[in-house]
């Protein structure tokens with residue numbers, strides 16, 4: 456593959472972010488639920504899926520969702536290392552999201568065929584990411600790192616940077632985030648409650664996902 460430029464990487468991430476106003480953050484324990492859960496979310500209008508690498512079956516869940524669920528744009532969350540990033544790409548994941556960023560993960564991202572969306576919480580972390588050629592970031596943990604006010608402050612010095620805020624956001628808080636010009640999409644786990652997933656209650660998950668899919672962002 457050709458090397459990423461800031462523009463090509465931002466364009467690759469924007470293509471993912473443009474597909475939905477909200478990315479469900481998924482933690483899946485039962486591999487058999489991977490495909491029905493992904494179908495439920497896609498059918499409800501949330502095609503971009505962030506499967507966190509927090510469970511033993513996560514990489515295999517990504518593989519199944521990516522190959523079996525039409526319309527799903529499957530990626531990974533909780534990507535902590537170069538190995539994680541390689542595993543996600545190998546499983547057919549289309550993007551990877553890390554909850555922070557290190558020199559090692561930036562180096563791995565430069566050589567990865569899929570775009571990494573690193574997380575930042577401060578201006579200095581953001582500047583370091585920009586030095587590595589990134590223009591799209593997760594803002595994590597959003598609510599406890601200054602939330603809306605912090606993102607408004609970033610808009611002045613960091614014009615051209617866009618964010619996926621995640622962490623502590625729910626259906627009530629989401630519209631104020633999506634109204635910001637530098638917010639491209641946002642992440643949250645609220646539409647896949649762990650008790651609903653354990654019970655296989657896809658009707659409830661589908662209702663929560665449809666509410667989230669109806670959120671509107673500013674373009």
Ligand SMILES: O=C(O)C(=O)C[C@H](O)[C@H](O)COP(=O)(O)O
Nearest residue numbers: 480532533554621622623643644
């Ligand atoms: O695992 C990761 O990579 C993370 O960065 C954490 C997740 O993004 C948050 O756990 C989702 O936040 P909530 O919507 O507050 O549950």
